Amino acid sequence: MRRMVRENLDSDTADELARRQTEADRQHAGGQLDVNGAWTSARKSAAFRPALAALKHMAGDTERCMYCLDSHGTDVEHFWPKSPYPQRMFDWANLLLGCAECGRLKGDRFPLDGGAPMLIDPSAEDPWEHLDFDSDTGNLMARVDAASGEPSRKGAATVDMLKLDAREALSKLYKRTFLRLRSEVDSALNAARGTDSPNAVALLDRLHALDDHGLLAWCFSERGAREQTLGRLRRESPGIWSQGESRFASTAAHR
Numbered sequence: 160m161r162r163m164v165r166e167n168l169d170s171d172t173a174d175e176l177a178r179r180q181t182e183a184d185r186q187h188a189g190g191q192l193d194v195n196g197a198w199t200s201a202r203k204s205a206a207f208r209p210a211l212a213a214l215k216h217m218a219g220d221t222e223r224c225m226y227c228l229d230s231h232g233t234d235v236e237h238f239w240p241k242s243p244y245p246q247r248m249f250d251w252a253n254l255l256l257g258c259a260e261c262g263r264l265k266g267d268r269f270p271l272d273g274g275a276p277m278l279i280d281p282s283a284e285d286p287w288e289h290l291d292f293d294s295d296t297g298n299l300m301a302r303v304d305a306a307s308g309e310p311s312r313k314g315a316a317t318v319d320m321l322k323l324d325a326r327e328a329l330s331k332l333y334k335r336t337f338l339r340l341r342s343e344v345d346s347a348l349n350a351a352r353g354t355d356s357p358n359a360v361a362l363l364d365r366l367h368a369l370d371d372h373g374l375l376a377w378c379f380s381e382r383g384a385r386e387q388t389l390g391r392l393r394r395e396s397p398g399i400w401s402q403g404e405s406r407f408a409s410t411a412a413h414r
C-alpha cells in the first residue's frame with residue numbers, strides 16, 4: 160500500500176456528485192433507494208468521467224488497485240460500502256480505485272472501532288503507520304508498536320480483510336519489487352566503493368521508478384534499516400539515507 164494524494168474535482172463534477180447524493184438521501188429517507196441502480200446510473204453518466212479520471216490519476220500511471228497496488232484498478236470502490244452506508248455513496252472522499260479481488264474479499268464487511276473504520280484508507284492516512292513488511296516472504300502484516308509490543312489493530316484488520324498475508328501471487332510480486340530495490344541499492348553502494356558516494360538524486364529516482372508496491376516508505380524507516388543492504392546504505396551514505404527518508408518515509412503524502 161502507499162499513501163495517495165486525493166485530488167480535487169472540478170466544480171461541475173463536485174456539484175453533480177452532491178446532487179446525486181441529495182437525491183439518494185431523499186430516496187433513502189423514503190425507503191425507496193435502489194443503491195445499485197442509483198450507482199450504476201451515475202457511474203455510466205458522462206458527468207462521472209472526470210471523477211474516474213481523477214481516481215486513475217491518483218492511482219498513478221499503471222492505474223493499480225489502491226489497496227493491493229497489484230491488480231489493475233478496474234472498479235470504483237466505496238471505502239464505506241455503499242449498501243450499508245448509502246449516505247456516503249457519492250461522497251468524493253469515499254471513492255477509491257480497486258481491483259476485483261480486493262472488492263470481492265472486502266464485500267460489505269467494514270468493521271468499525273468506536274465508529275472509526277478498521278480498514279486503512281490509503282487516500283487519508285499513511286498505510287505504513289499500521290503495516291509492516293516481511294522481506295523474506297513478501298507478506299504484509301500488522302505493524303507492532305515498539306513501545307507496547309502490540310500489533311496495530313487497524314493493520315491486523317486490514318491484512319485480514321484483504322488477505323494481504325495470504326495471496327501468494329501478491330506476496331511474490333511484493334517480494335520481487337523489494338529484491339529489485341535492494342539490488343539497485345546494492346549496485347549503487349558497490350559502484351561507490353572507494354570513490355564518491357552514489358549520486359543521491361539519481362539513485363532515489365531509480366528506486367522510485369522501481370517501486371511498484373509502495374515499499375520505499377518501509378525501506379527508508381527504522382524497520383527497513385534492519386535489513387542488511389538498507390542498513391549499509393544508512394551507515395555508508397547517511398546523506399542519501401536522510402534524503403530518502405524525507406522523500407519516501409515521511410508521513411507526508413507522496414507518490
Ligand SMILES: [Zn+2]
Binds near residue numbers: 227230
Ligand atoms: Zn486490489
